[in-house]
Amino acid sequence: MKLYYSPGSCSLGPDIVLREAGVAFDLVRVNLQGKKLLDGADYHAVNPKGQVPVLALDDGGTLTESAAIVQYLADQYPQADLAPAAGSAARYRLQEWLSFIGSELHKTFPALFIPRYPAEFKPFARQTLERKFAVLEQHLAGNPYLMGEKFTVADAYCFAIMIWHKRSDIDLSPWPNLKSYMERIASRPKVREAMDAEAS
Numbered sequence: 001m002k003l004y005y006s007p008g009s010c011s012l013g014p015d016i017v018l019r020e021a022g023v024a025f026d027l028v029r030v031n032l033q034g035k036k037l038l039d040g041a042d043y044h045a046v047n048p049k050g051q052v053p054v055l056a057l058d059d060g061g062t063l064t065e066s067a068a069i070v071q072y073l074a075d076q077y078p079q080a081d082l083a084p085a086a087g088s089a090a091r092y093r094l095q096e097w098l099s100f101i102g103s104e105l106h107k108t109f110p111a112l113f114i115p116r117y118p119a120e121f122k123p124f125a126r127q128t129l130e131r132k133f134a135v136l137e138q139h140l141a142g143n144p145y146l147m148g149e150k151f152t153v154a155d156a157y158c159f160a161i162m163i164w165h166k167r168s169d170i171d172l173s174p175w176p177n178l179k180s181y182m183e184r185i186a187s188r189p190k191v192r193e194a195m196d197a198e199a200s
Contacts, residue, residue, distance in 0.1 A: 009052050013070060
């Protein structure tokens with residue numbers, strides 16, 4: 001398998017999941033500004049959406065969107081225990097968190113650090129995020145991870161997005177449970193491995 005990624009992007013989530021699951025894969029770097037691969041090839045030929053991540057499968061197919069990719073990996077490698085069983089009540093809770101991360105965090109954060117967003121939108125985006133941080137803060141008061149005691153694919157995705165607080169000049173000190181959660185995930189060996197690989 002291959003994971004198409006760009007440093008500092010949401011592709012970190014699937015990268016973490018692949019490593020946590022012990023999967024052998026290749027990282028393929030994408031220049032998102034130019035929509036090019038390092039050899040100059042047009043990235044749109046890989047993903048017409050022009051976004052990362054893309055998981056290139058061994059059968060020649062591809063899968064896009066972080067939430068879909070991480071669930072696919074969890075199902076393909078159940079021995080890693082990164083998601084509840086499909087069809088179980090807990091699995092729908094996992095999907096609930098993945099949807100929350102994708103729609104409430106992932107789509108709001110970029111307004112704070114991508115220049116093309118209007119400056120007048122930034123205060124609204126920040127206020128919106130702070131309300132979502134409060135939801136996470138309350139939930140994490142009694143849970144080390146989003147699904148309770150176990151690290152899951154939802155945590156990998158959440159971490160990959162929440163780390164953007166640094167690019168957005170947001171201090172997490174007002175949300176101590178969320179801050180501890182981020183530190184807890186960052187200390188995982190496979191998370192460090194993914195971050196180092198994407199930074200190199």
